[in-house]
Amino acid sequence: xxxxxxxSLLTLLLASRGSHATPSNTSSQIQWGPCDPTVAxxxxxxxxxxxxxxxxxxxxxxxxxxxxxxxxxxxxxxGSVFFNPGGPGDSGVSELGLPGLQQxxxxxxxxxxxxxxxxxxxxxxxxxxxxxxxxxxxxxxAHFNGTIELTGIEETGNFxxxxxxxxxxxxxxxxxxxxxxxxxxxLNSTNGKYLKYLGTAAAVRDMVSIANVLDxxxxxxxxxxxxxxxxIGSWFVGMFPERVGKVVIDGIxxxxxxxxxxxxxxxxxxxxxxxxxxxxxxxxxxxxGPAGCPIASEGDGPLDIDAKFQALIKAAHEATKANASVPLxxxxxxxxxxxxxxxxxxxxxxxxxTFPQWQQIIxxxxxxxxxxxxxxxxxxxxxxLMRRASSNNTSPSYSSHAVTCGDAIDxxxxxxxxxxxxxxxxxxxxxxxxxxxxxxxxxxxxYWPVRSVERYEGSFNKTLANKIIVASNVYDPIxxxxxxxxxxxxxxxxxxxxxxxxxxxxxxxxxxxxTVNAVATYFVNGTLPANNTLCEVEPAAFExxxxxxxxxxxxxxxxxxx
Numbered sequence: 001x002x003x004x005x006x007x008s009l010l011t012l013l014l015a016s017r018g019s020h021a022t023p024s025n026t027s028s029q030i031q032w033g034p035c036d037p038t039v040a041x042x043x044x045x046x047x048x049x050x051x052x053x054x055x056x057x058x059x060x061x062x063x064x065x066x067x068x069x070x071x072x073x074x075x076x077x078x079g080s081v082f083f084n085p086g087g088p089g090d091s092g093v094s095e096l097g098l099p100g101l102q103q104x105x106x107x108x109x110x111x112x113x114x115x116x117x118x119x120x121x122x123x124x125x126x127x128x129x130x131x132x133x134x135x136x137x138x139x140x141x142a143h144f145n146g147t148i149e150l151t152g153i154e155e156t157g158n159f160x161x162x163x164x165x166x167x168x169x170x171x172x173x174x175x176x177x178x179x180x181x182x183x184x185x186x187l188n189s190t191n192g193k194y195l196k197y198l199g200t201a202a203a204v205r206d207m208v209s210i211a212n213v214l215d216x217x218x219x220x221x222x223x224x225x226x227x228x229x230x231x232i233g234s235w236f237v238g239m240f241p242e243r244v245g246k247v248v249i250d251g252i253x254x255x256x257x258x259x260x261x262x263x264x265x266x267x268x269x270x271x272x273x274x275x276x277x278x279x280x281x282x283x284x285x286x287x288x289g290p291a292g293c294p295i296a297s298e299g300d301g302p303l304d305i306d307a308k309f310q311a312l313i314k315a316a317h318e319a320t321k322a323n324a325s326v327p328l329x330x331x332x333x334x335x336x337x338x339x340x341x342x343x344x345x346x347x348x349x350x351x352x353x354t355f356p357q358w359q360q361i362i363x364x365x366x367x368x369x370x371x372x373x374x375x376x377x378x379x380x381x382x383x384x385l386m387r388r389a390s391s392n393n394t395s396p397s398y399s400s401h402a403v404t405c406g407d408a409i410d411x412x413x414x415x416x417x418x419x420x421x422x423x424x425x426x427x428x429x430x431x432x433x434x435x436x437x438x439x440x441x442x443x444x445x446x447y448w449p450v451r452s453v454e455r456y457e458g459s460f461n462k463t464l465a466n467k468i469i470v471a472s473n474v475y476d477p478i479x480x481x482x483x484x485x486x487x488x489x490x491x492x493x494x495x496x497x498x499x500x501x502x503x504x505x506x507x508x509x510x511x512x513x514x515t516v517n518a519v520a521t522y523f524v525n526g527t528l529p530a531n532n533t534l535c536e537v538e539p540a541a542f543e544x545x546x547x548x549x550x551x552x553x554x555x556x557x558x559x560x561x562x
Contacts, residue, residue: 040097067125086227092117152331172417199452220245251506264422
């Protein structure tokens, strides 16, 4: 999952975990040609398809067809660098088609590699494609009407009000039944028969298959993976340690926690830095003052800006108690606010434009979408952990759920009410602002009907053919630095940790010449940065608010809880 900052970066290997079998007979050719102009333009960009086995352990079940996009090296080509932008469920083809991302990745790779991405199974132009479990947004909204799936969780005061607690726990049995029914709808959908062939292990093997065709079956596989793409990278270095070339994983999902913890515990760990990132937002506003952040008054400190947010959350909460069909509940507000934690480059615009709009909507001074379907559609669009793919189907895609839950541990008997109790604990003890984030795909995994045919369970301490870079922001709202420290420690001497002293999701959230040079030097010369290198955001080139840099905010971060 960039979770969402970017959406996605033949001889085939049959393998059981850790061992390699003979190549598949699947066609090993990619027919490159011009991309659809709605995807990408330019003579240096080409698109193609590659057929791969649906099940690498049982080729008799048929093939998947992967959609690919390639950006040619600008210098003398040394091979390919594969890229996944996150999700799960983000389109590598669509994202790599963006000229801005092409430029970033060419800077990272020194311009001497082709950059290649693909749509993973269940995504975009790949077959099997997007998983739709409802025929329309109206059907989706009707199924979940009256539940927190459409409104988020209502609470204030760090979930201390017994009425809020009881209201949430009361939804447990009925919403769990709806999740069970959802799973059956997904199984019965057009692509339901492919659910068990979606997952991260398949994505890893598909990437190796593409590399076999482009660079040869013995060539090192080079890779950059962000957010969920880091999980692909972690599983890759565990499944194919002898094929590891130059690999950078950034915005780390902890693969050890993912493979051992129930959803509520894992998600709570992901949120451990989120309130600190929120404090960065309100501190930047206070430092900039009313001239740069109009919601601030003269002399306001971070606590005063926080009070304005808390007042807005409380007003939304009270309005929802009075009328459940209000356009902006406190639960929706928290989810939309969390999306802003991903991208500090948007903080100034957010507080100048969106926050006043929220005030007007909650006070009833501004019109808002009133139909259930429109409210549901807006919520899906603004939730960074859910997706609406480009399609004639207006309902959300469940491909991210299929991958997340297909990879997840088995959790027989786990009741949704027990997960709710953990969510309440997270709001009280981990993240007061975002601990009640809902919906998130991972919470549905105990009720998902299928697991992937292959799930990698470790280990991550194998000897790698080449050393890799594990990168992380110090203040990341959804993939905390501790997750990067865990996987770097697991890999041991074959990994170095590269940190950016900044906010947002992954090191690409804020500009840093230091991080670009560290990664480019690694790809071009093979020289790794020193372990635990700390890079800084460029103060001269980037201000989060007028006159306020990232370093200014970090220097003034308050110690109080929000």
